[in-house]
Amino acid sequence: MKTLIWQGIAFQSLEYFKLKEENGNHIANSRIIGRYHDSIYTIDYHITIDKDWNTLDFLIESEINTVKHTLKGKKIQDEWEINNSMNPDLKGFIYIDISLTPFTNTLPINNLKLPVNGSQEIKVIYIDVLNNVIKPVSQQYTRIAPDTYHYDNLQTDFKADILVDADGLVVSYPELFEKIAKLA
Template sequence: MKLYIWRGVEYKSWEQCKVQTQPDGYTVESLITGNHFGKIFNVKYVLRLDKRWSIQNFEIHLEIDGAKDIIKGIRNGEDWEINDIFRPEFRGLLYIDISLTPFTNSLPINNLMLMIDQSFKINVIYIDILNKNIRRVNQRYTIKSKYEYFYENYDTNFVSPISVDRNGIVRSYPNLFELVSEGINKNA
């Protein structure tokens, strides 16, 4: 089991993330706590990924200023159900992007396996935790060097470099997230 801790710069948050390798892929469990513009939040998410880092299902437990909620997503072939509701606009999507964590940026980075200067446009299920909004978003990832990517969000015109470690896990997402610790739990 690999352990990661990120500091959220913009969200004034801390995230403790565990990535467990399974025979059929990965299980990711994470806890995030923070305070963004006076909204105090606690989030626990569990992701199930296949061996190619494509999302299979997810469960997000959130508490914002004392109000609790759950967001569940299950992929059935090409189709998605979010909180038991069929969502045709997400058909064929392989990735999610959770607003409060850099970890979900590692999904397309590991799945796309781009060559230097190659880029790829993708669509993701974007989960804006603090605004409780789930929508389809257009993004592009371009690899600049072995550990450096350039991220573009076409819906908001947001762009940023992203640096990753040798496993494709986000280390630095300037002004948003910084990895402060990583390790291996040999007892897990």
């Protein structure tokens, strides 16, 4: 099991994160607390990921200024059921990107296994937890060094160079997240 804490810089948060192996899958569990502009929030998420780092299901429970939301997603073959309803806009997607955590960058980083200078465009289910929005987004990852990936959001002009450890977990995501503690 891996346990670590990320500090959210832009979103003024702390995330207590655990990753373990269970029945051949990776299981991620986390709790995020923070403050952003006029919002105080707590987020709990659970993600089941197969051995190849494909997302199988997720559960996100949030409370933002005392308003609670639950978002459940389950991959059924190559389609997604979101809160008990099939979403055809997400057909074929294998990744999710949760706005308040750097962990979901690990999913494509570990799945794609890019060589240095390798690049891949992907489609992700983007989950903006603070605004309760879920939408398809195109992103691109380029491995620029053994431990560094250049991230591009292809819908916006947002770009970043993300430093990861040997497990593909984010160490530094400039201006957004920093790992501040880790247990083996």
